[in-house]
Amino acid sequence: MRKTLLFATLVLTGLAGPALAQPAKTECLAGAKPGGGFDLTCRLAGNALHAAKLIKDPMAVTYMEGGVGAVAYNHVIGTRPADGGLVIAASSGSALLIAQGKFGKHDENAVRWVGALGTDFGVVAVAPDSPIKSLKDLIAAFGKDPGAFPVGGGGAVGSQDWMKMAMIAREAKVDPKKMRYAALEGGGAVTTALQGGHIKIASGDASEMINLHQQGKLRILAIMSERRLPGAFKDIPTTYEQGYTIDWPIWRGLYVGPKVSDADYKWWVDTLTKLTKTDEFVKEREARGLFAFDSLGADFDKRVKADVAKFRALAKEAGL
Amino acid sequence: MSFDFLWQGMGVALLPQNLLIGLIGCFLGTIIGCLPAIGPINGIALLLPIAYTSGLPPESALILLAAVYYGAEYGGRISSILLNVPGDAGAVMTAVDGYPMARRGEAAKALAISGISSFYGGMIAVVAMTFLAVPLSWLAIKFGPAEYFVLMVFAFATLGSMVGHEPVKTLLGCVLGLMLTTIGLDATSGAYRFTFDQPELHDGIEFIILVIGLFSISEVLLMLESQVKGTLKPLAVTGSYPSWAEIRYIWWPSVRATVIGFVIGVLPGTGASVASAVSYTTEKRISDKDGTFGKGDIRGLAAPEAANNAAATGAFVPMLTLGVPGSGTTAVMLGALMLYNIQPGPQLFVEQPKLVGGLIASMYIGNILLLIMNLPMVKLFARMLLMPNWILIPGITALSILGVYTAYSSVMSVLIMFGIGIVGYLLRKLGFDMAPIVLGFVLGKVMEVNFRNALALSGGEFGIFFSSTLSIILWIMAIAIVLVPIWLRRRQAARNRAGQPAA
Numbered sequence: 115m116r117k118t119l120l121f122a123t124l125v126l127t128g129l130a131g132p133a134l135a136q137p138a139k140t141e142c143l144a145g146a147k148p149g150g151g152f153d154l155t156c157r158l159a160g161n162a163l164h165a166a167k168l169i170k171d172p173m174a175v176t177y178m179e180g181g182v183g184a185v186a187y188n189h190v191i192g193t194r195p196a197d198g199g200l201v202i203a204a205s206s207g208s209a210l211l212i213a214q215g216k217f218g219k220h221d222e223n224a225v226r227w228v229g230a231l232g233t234d235f236g237v238v239a240v241a242p243d244s245p246i247k248s249l250k251d252l253i254a255a256f257g258k259d260p261g262a263f264p265v266g267g268g269g270a271v272g273s274q275d276w277m278k279m280a281m282i283a284r285e286a287k288v289d290p291k292k293m294r295y296a297a298l299e300g301g302g303a304v305t306t307a308l309q310g311g312h313i314k315i316a317s318g319d320a321s322e323m324i325n326l327h328q329q330g331k332l333r334i335l336a337i338m339s340e341r342r343l344p345g346a347f348k349d350i351p352t353t354y355e356q357g358y359t360i361d362w363p364i365w366r367g368l369y370v371g372p373k374v375s376d377a378d379y380k381w382w383v384d385t386l387t388k389l390t391k392t393d394e395f396v397k398e399r400e401a402r403g404l405f406a407f408d409s410l411g412a413d414f415d416k417r418v419k420a421d422v423a424k425f426r427a428l429a430k431e432a433g434l
Numbered sequence: 435m436s437f438d439f440l441w442q443g444m445g446v447a448l449l450p451q452n453l454l455i456g457l458i459g460c461f462l463g464t465i466i467g468c469l470p471a472i473g474p475i476n477g478i479a480l481l482l483p484i485a486y487t488s489g490l491p492p493e494s495a496l497i498l499l500a501a502v503y504y505g506a507e508y509g510g511r512i513s514s515i516l517l518n519v520p521g522d523a524g525a526v527m528t529a530v531d532g533y534p535m536a537r538r539g540e541a542a543k544a545l546a547i548s549g550i551s552s553f554y555g556g557m558i559a560v561v562a563m564t565f566l567a568v569p570l571s572w573l574a575i576k577f578g579p580a581e582y583f584v585l586m587v588f589a590f591a592t593l594g595s596m597v598g599h600e601p602v603k604t605l606l607g608c609v610l611g612l613m614l615t616t617i618g619l620d621a622t623s624g625a626y627r628f629t630f631d632q633p634e635l636h637d638g639i640e641f642i643i644l645v646i647g648l649f650s651i652s653e654v655l656l657m658l659e660s661q662v663k664g665t666l667k668p669l670a671v672t673g674s675y676p677s678w679a680e681i682r683y684i685w686w687p688s689v690r691a692t693v694i695g696f697v698i699g700v701l702p703g704t705g706a707s708v709a710s711a712v713s714y715t716t717e718k719r720i721s722d723k724d725g726t727f728g729k730g731d732i733r734g735l736a737a738p739e740a741a742n743n744a745a746a747t748g749a750f751v752p753m754l755t756l757g758v759p760g761s762g763t764t765a766v767m768l769g770a771l772m773l774y775n776i777q778p779g780p781q782l783f784v785e786q787p788k789l790v791g792g793l794i795a796s797m798y799i800g801n802i803l804l805l806i807m808n809l810p811m812v813k814l815f816a817r818m819l820l821m822p823n824w825i826l827i828p829g830i831t832a833l834s835i836l837g838v839y840t841a842y843s844s845v846m847s848v849l850i851m852f853g854i855g856i857v858g859y860l861l862r863k864l865g866f867d868m869a870p871i872v873l874g875f876v877l878g879k880v881m882e883v884n885f886r887n888a889l890a891l892s893g894g895e896f897g898i899f900f901s902s903t904l905s906i907i908l909w910i911m912a913i914a915i916v917l918v919p920i921w922l923r924r925r926q927a928a929r930n931r932a933g934q935p936a937a
Contacts, residue, residue: 148479149766157483164487172487177479178843181619181636185844188633216626218633264891272624296579296887297621302758302765303702312578313891325757325777401773434624 136385137199137378140173142368144203145186147179152203155366158231158398159201159386165394168385183208184217191224195371198378201228205366207274209418213425214272214434222422225369226379227415229386232404236278236338236362237323239316241308242330249282249336249356252315257286264294266313268301272434274364275304275317277425278338280432281360290432308332319364320347321403338362343405365407367414383411439783440564443791447799452497455490456796459498460804463505468513470650471642471837473522474506474746475763482770492774493792499770500750500793501800503763504556507706507746508804511548511739512815516541517830519650524706524742526645527714530869531727531734538730539670541816547676547684547732548739549808554688555740556801559696559747564794568780571755574702579887580898582703584905586881588912589708592715593873604870607861611874614639615882622886634846641707643838643851644875648868650834651855656862657827669819676732684736687717695741699748703884705761706742706749707876713741715873719919728867747797754790755780 140163142156153175160173178186183204190202202225212222238252246252256263260283267275276297280290296313298304301322308316309331316323320337324346327334336353337343338361343350353360368386370379387410389395399406409417446452466477478499485495510525515532528548535544577585593608617628618638629635691713698709717737718727727734749760757778759765771778776786783790821829838851858868892898899905 147762148475149762149769153479154769161483161487172483175479175483176843179637179640180842180844181633184633184636189844216636218631261893266891270619270621270624276624294891294893296891297883298579298887299703299883300765302756302768306575306702306752306756306758307578310575310578312580325779329779401775403772 136169136381139171140169140199140201141197142173142175142201142203143186143190144175144177145180145183146177148177151205151207151366152183153177154402155203155205155231155368158366158402158404159203159368159389162389162392162395162398163385165398166389166392168389181216182211184211187217187220187225190371191220196373196375197371198374198381201368201370201382203366204369206362206364206421207269209421210272210274210277210425210429213422214429222419225372226374227418228368228370228379228382229410229414230365230367230407230417231386231390232366232399232402233407234319234321234364234366234404235343236274236364237318237320237334238278238282238336238338239305239308239318239323239327239332239334240314241311242333244314244333246335247333248351249353249358252335253282253286253358256283256315257288260286260288260292261294263314264296264312265315265317266296266298266304266307267317268298268304270297271295272429272432273297274362277428277432278362279315279317280428281362282358284431285358285360305332324403363407365409365417366404367409367418386410437564439787439791440795441791442787443793443795446493446788446792447497447795452494452792452796453799455494455498456501456800457803459501460505460508460800460807463502463507464509464512464804464807466502467506467509467511467525468521469837470513470519470521470646470834471841473642473763473841474503475766476841477502477506478763478766482766482773486770486773492771492776493789495770495774496767496789496793497796499767500797503767504743504746504797504800505804507556507743508549508552508808510742511552512545515544515548515735516815516819517650517826518653519830519834520645522706523642523645524710524745525738526649526707526872527710527738527869528735528742529649530714530738531729531731534728534730535732535735536816536819537669539672540674540730541671541819542812543674543676543680544730544732544735545812545815546809547680548735549805549812550676550681551684551688551691551736551740552743552808553801553805554685554736555692555695555743556747556804557798558689558692558740559699559744560794560797560801562692562696563747563751563797567751567755568783570700570751571780573697573700574752574756574758574760576902576904577701577703578902579884579891581902581904581908582701582884583881583888584899584908584912585701585704586877586884588908588915589712589715589877590881591912591915592712592719593870593877594719594916600865603864603866607866607868607870608874611871611876612878614644614871615875615878621883622890632846634844634850638879639850639854640842640847641875642841643847644854645872646834646838647851647854648858648871650830651852652858652862652868654827654830654834655855655859657823661823661827671816671819680732684732687721687733687737688740690720691717691737691739691741692744695744696748698741699745699760700751702752702758702760704880706745708880709741709745709748710738711873711876714738716915719915728869750793754778754782754793 144152144156146152156175163169269275283290301318307313339352510521511528513519513521514525514529518533520526532544694713695709698704749764752758752760753764
C-alpha cells in the first residue's frame with residue numbers, strides 16, 4: 115500500500131513537473147495586527163524558509179485585522195481563493211472560532227489546510243504565595259468555593275483561555291458559566307493581573323508564562339499536555355500526570371485558499387515537510403517558544419477537522 | 435540603584451552607527467506619523483524584519499524601532515494642524531486647537547509650538563523614565579479592572595470642561611461615541627453586538643477609521659460645499675513664529691500634560707489617544723478662563739502634543755521592566771526583544787546595561803534630533819496649505835483612502851470611513867463638535883470593558899470599586915476636578931463683588 119502511494123506520488127510529481135516549482139511570489143497573510151500570534155507564525159515560516167534557502171525572495175507578510183482571523187478567512191475564500199502563492203496563518207483558536215460559527219457562513223471545509231509549524235500548550239497558574247500547590251488542590255478548592263477564585267484569561271468568554279478553565283471547572287463540578295472570569299487584553303495583561311492580586315487563577319499559554327515561573331513571579335500548576343515538555347518545562351507536571359485527561363495544545367499552522375491547484379498545495383506541503391527538518395527552522399521555532407508539532411498535509415487536514423468537531427461538542431457542553 | 439546603565443548607554447547611543455540609525459528612525463517616524471491611518475505600529479512591523487535580517491545588534495534595532503515610534507508622535511501633529519486630518523491616534527486632540535490656528539494663517543506658529551511641546555513632553559518623560567522606570571513598574575501591576583474603571587471616571591469628569599455653550603450637543607456627541615464603542619465582540623459574554631454578520635465589524639469600529647471619517651472626510655465635504663457655493667476663502671500663511679514669551683507660556687501646560695501622559699502611558703491598558711484626550715480636557719478645565727480653547731489656543735495645542743509624546747515614552751516602562759507592552763507598538767518591540775532572546779524584567783537594567791542604557795540614551799538624543807529636524811521644516815510644511823483646492827481636496831481624500839486601506843487592507847474599512855464621514859459632515863452642519871464623539875469612543879471602550887471585568891471578578895459586588903487605596907485616590911481626584919473649578923469661580927466672583935466698591 116505504502117509503495118503504491120509512493121509510486122503514485124512519484125508519477126504525479128513527474129506529471130506535474132514544472133507546475134511544482136515555487137510560486138512566483140510568496141505571501142503570508144496574518145489575520146490580525148502586527149505583533150500577535152498570526153504575525154509570529156508568518157514570520158517563523160518566512161524567516162525559516164528564506165534562511166533554509168527553500169524560497170528565493172523573502173516571503174512578504176501582510177496583515178488583515180478583524181475577528182481574530184475571520185476577516186482574512188472570508189477574504190481568502192471570497193476574493194483570492196486560487197492564489198497559490200498565498201498562505202494564511204491559523205491556530206487552534208481559528209478551529210475554535212469555526213466550531214462556534216464565528217467565522218461567518220464558512221466552515222472548516224472551506225479552505226485547504228497545509229500544515230502546522232509548532233505548538234504551545236495551555237497552562238493554569240497561581241500567585242507564588244498561593245496555598246494552592248497542585249492541580250488537585252486547585253480543583254478541590256475551586257469546587258468548594260468557585261466564588262473565591264476569580265479567573266483571568268487573555269480572551270473573551272468562549273475563547274481558548276476560557277475553554278481551558280471551563281475544562282478544569284468541569285473536573286471540579288462547577289458550571290463554567292458560573293466562573294468569575296475577566297476577559298483581559300492578552301496574555302501580558304493576565305500575568306500582570308495575577309501579580310497585582312486582581313485575579314487568583316491565570317489561564318494562558320506556556321511560552322508566555324515560563325519566564326515568570328522561573329523568576330518566581332507565579333506558579334504554573336499544570337501544563338495541559340499529554341507528555342512532559344522538555345527544556346525549561348521539564349520540572350513542571352502535566353495535567354495527565356496529575357490524573358486529569360485534559361489537554362490543550364495551541365498549534366500554529368497555515369492554510370491556502372479553496373481553489374488553489376493540487377500542484378501548488380503539494381508544493382507547500384512538500385516544502386514545509388522539508389523545512390521542518392532543517393536546523394534553521396528548529397532554531398527559529400525555538401526562538402519563538404514553540405514546540406515541535408509534526409502534522410502536515412492530509413494528516414493536518416484530519417487534525418483540524420477533528421479539533422473543530424471536538425470544540426463543537428465542548429462549546430455545546432459549556433452552554434455557549 | 436545605580437545609573438551606570440545611562441553612562442554606558444550614552445557610549446552606545448553616540449556610536450556613529452547608532453546616531454545614524456536613530457536619525458533615520460526619527461525621519462521615517464515623522465513621515466509615518468504624518469500619513470493618516472498609517473501609524474508607528476505599521477512602520478515598526480515593516481522595519482523589524484529588515485533590522486533583524488540585516489544583522490543589526492539588538493541595541494541598534496531597538497534604537498531604530500523606538501525612534502520610529504516617538505518620531506511618529508511628532509509627525510502626527512503635522513497633518514492634524516494643516517488639514518484637520520489626524521496623522522495617528524495620539525494626534526486627534528492636536529487638531530482641535532491646531533487647525534483653527536492654521537485657518538487663521540498661523541500654521542507655522544502652530545507647527546512650531548506643537549513641535550516644542552512635543553519636545554518638552556518627550557524630554558521630560560525620558561528623564562522620568564531614567565529615574566523612575568523601576569520604581570514605577572508597580573503602578574502597572576496595581577492597576578486592575580476596578581482601578582482602570584475609576585481612572586475612566588476621572589477622565590469623564592475632566593470631560594465636563596468640553597461642555598461649552600451647547601451642552602446638549604456635546605453630551606449627545608459623547609453618547610454617540612459611547613454607542614459606537616459597543617459595536618463588536620463583547621468579551622464578557624462572547625457575543626457579537628451590532629455586527630450584522632459582517633466579520634469586518636467583529637472587532638468593532640477601528641478608532642483610526644472613526645477619526646479619519648469624522649475629521650478628514652467631513653472636512654473634505656465641507657470644503658467641497660463652500661467651493662460649490664464659492665465661499666471657500668484662500669488661506670493665508672503668515673510667517674509668524676512663536677515668541678519667547680509664548681514658548682515660556684506653554685511650559686506649565688506641557689509639564690502638566692507630560693505628567694498625565696507619562697502615567698497613562700505607563701499603564702498597559704491605556705495609550706497615547708487616552709493620554710492626549712485626558713490632558714487636553716484637564717488643561718481646558720484648569721486654564722480655559724476666556725473660552726479660547728477650541729478656537730486656536732496655544733495651550734490647547736501644547737497639552738495633547740506633550741502628552742502623546744510622554745505616553746509613547748511611558749509605554750516603554752512596563753515593556754522593559756515587566757515584559758508587558760504598554761501599547762500595541764511596544765508589543766511589536768517586545769516581539770523584537772524575544773527574537774534576540776532577551777528577557778525583559780527589572781533585572782534587564784542590570785544585566786543588559788548596553789541595551790537599556792543605549793535605548794534610553796538614544797531617546798535623549800532622538801528628541802533633540804527631532805526638534806532640530808522639525809523646526810526648520812515648519813515653514814516648508816505650512817506652505818502646503820497654499821496648494822490650490824483642486825489638488826488639496828482630492829489629495830486629502832486619496833491620502834485618507836490610501837491610509838485606511840494600507841492599514842486594514844479591506845474595502846469595507848474604506849466604506850465605513852466614508853459612512854462615518856458623511857454622518858460627521860451632517861453633524862457638523864448641525865453645529866456638533868467632533869471631539870466629544872471621539873472622546874466618548876476612546877474612553878468608553880476602556881470604561882465598559884473594565885467595569886464589566888471588575889464586576890465579573892467580584893461576582894457583582896460594587897464594593898470592588900472602592901476596595902483599594904489607588905481607586906479611592908482616583909475617586910477623590912475625579913470629584914476634585916469637578917468641584918474645584920466651581921469653587922474657584924465662586925471665590926473669584928465673591929472677591930470681584932467684594933473688590934468692586936473699593937475700586
